Amino acid sequence: TARWILRPIDRLTETADALGNGNLSARSKLGRSDEIGVLGNRIDEMADRIEALLVTEKELLANVAHELRTPLTRIGVALDLAGEGDSEAARAALSEIAVDVTELEAIVDDILTAMRAEVAGTLPLRKAVVEPRSIADASASRMLQRHPERPFTVTVADELPAIDADPMLFRRVIDNLLENAHKYSPDRSTPIDLTVTRDVDRVCFVVEDRGIGISAEDLPRVFTPFFRGDRSRSRETGGVGLGLTLAKRIVEAHQGTIEVASEVGNGTTVRVRVPWIA
Ligand code: ADP
Numbered sequence: 001t002a003r004w005i006l007r008p009i010d011r012l013t014e015t016a017d018a019l020g021n022g023n024l025s026a027r028s029k030l031g032r033s034d035e036i037g038v039l040g041n042r043i044d045e046m047a048d049r050i051e052a053l054l055v056t057e058k059e060l061l062a063n064v065a066h067e068l069r070t071p072l073t074r075i076g077v078a079l080d081l082a083g084e085g086d087s088e089a090a091r092a093a094l095s096e097i098a099v100d101v102t103e104l105e106a107i108v109d110d111i112l113t114a115m116r117a118e119v120a121g122t123l124p125l126r127k128a129v130v131e132p133r134s135i136a137d138a139s140a141s142r143m144l145q146r147h148p149e150r151p152f153t154v155t156v157a158d159e160l161p162a163i164d165a166d167p168m169l170f171r172r173v174i175d176n177l178l179e180n181a182h183k184y185s186p187d188r189s190t191p192i193d194l195t196v197t198r199d200v201d202r203v204c205f206v207v208e209d210r211g212i213g214i215s216a217e218d219l220p221r222v223f224t225p226f227f228r229g230d231r232s233r234s235r236e237t238g239g240v241g242l243g244l245t246l247a248k249r250i251v252e253a254h255q256g257t258i259e260v261a262s263e264v265g266n267g268t269t270v271r272v273r274v275p276w277i278a
Contacts, residue, residue, distance in 0.1 A: 008036045015043060024051045060226050063240040067107050071100035099146075106175075110242050113169075114225065114249075123253040125166040129277060132160045132203045135167065136196050139174040143192075147182050151191040160196060161276035163203050169250045170274075173258075176243040177207040177270050183239065184268065185211030202256070202273040210267035214260065222260060223248045247272070 008030050018026035027047060030040035075097050082093035117123045133156045140154045163170075174194070181192045190210040197204050214222060218229045226241040244260075247270075251258045256274035 005036070008032065008040065012036075012040060012043065015040075015047075019047055019050075024054065056226050060240065063226070063228075064107075064111065067240055068104065071103045075100045107240070109172075110176075110246055111240070113172075114242050114246055117246075117249050123169065123249055125169065125253055127164050127166055129162045130165045130167050130170065131162055132156065132196050132205070135165075135171050135174055136194060136205070138171055139178055140194060142175055143178045143182070143194075146179075149188055150182060151189065152194075153191065154194045156196045157198060160198055160203055163254075163274050164277050165254055165274065166250075170254065173247045173250050173272060174205060174207070176247050177205075177272070180239075180243055180270075181207050181209035181211065181268070184213075185209045187211075190267075198276070199273060201275060201278075203276050205272040205274075206269060208267065208269045213264040213266050213268055214262040215264050219260065219262060223258075 008028075011028050011030060015026050015028040024047065027044040028040040029044065030037050032040070078093040078096045078100070082090040082097075085093070113123070136154055136156050140152070143150075143152055178192065178194065185192065193206075193208045195204075195206045195208070197206070214229060218227075221227045222229075222244050224241075225245045227245075228239065228241040244258075248258050251272050251274065254274045256272060258273075259271045260268060261271075262268040
């Protein structure tokens with residue numbers, strides 16, 4: 001009897017030691033249904049979660065480094081050009097640098113906001129009375145500036161009620177959705193549509209593209225932090241897998257909902273609904 005009890009405890013000790021020494025694939029695999037078996041299962045499940053977390057963290061670091069690198073490289077090149085050319089060339093280079101600095105700021109902001117939400121459990125909002133049209137207009141002008149070649153339509157219904165929203169954060173949601181629509185529509189001639197309408201008691205922002213779409217298997221995971229579809233990883237689209245996670249957090253902090261409908265090869269539609277001010 002003593003051996004029957006001691007052997008699995010030895011196995012658990014070995015597993016704990018191996019995990020502690022960094023062998024994250026160690027599992028006890030006791031395969032018993034008594035109390036010691038349950039304890040073994042819990043330890044194995046914990047090890048699964050820790051292993052997955054560490055892999056995610058490594059991916060995040062690699063993605064962030066990659067994301068920061070591209071604009072930094074472009075800034076380096078633009079600086080060289082500015083130093084060599086005349087004042088007109090220098091001015092052109094400076095405006096390219098400004099675009100890249102804005103992109104760097106957006107990446108760092110997304111990461112900071114995600115971290116803050118993680119620590120606080122919710123997002124601190126600076127709410128104001130906001131006209132939905134002002135959000136649509138601001139996001140649309142950013143989109144036109146960044147991707148002037150893309151066919152893009154904005155339709156805002158007349159006389160929309162105002163929403164109680166943090167204008168900066170809420171705009172980030174729409175900016176991120178438009179940026180995704182562009183990134184994942186490699187054929188630059190396919191259109192992107194932003195539509196703002198009213199539902200029964202909500203204002204509804206819809207971003208629609210006709211890009212690569214999302215597989216049924218990936219669809220439930222797109223809001224998971226740092227999740228990137230396989231095809232997104234292999235493409236040079238950029239992104240760290242935080243855009244939709246943040247969008248969902250921000251929308252939910254506004255008592256709203258966000259839904260993604262998509263079909264591979266046919267495109268993606270994202271609907272954000274937020275309550276209006278009665
Ligand atoms: P990122 O774009 O940085 O990878 P997101 O959180 O914004 O991260 O999106 C997560 C994943 O969802 C993307 O990697 C991509 O696979 C998929 N996705 C998001 N938006 C779209 C879209 N409009 N069309 C196709 N796939 C999308």
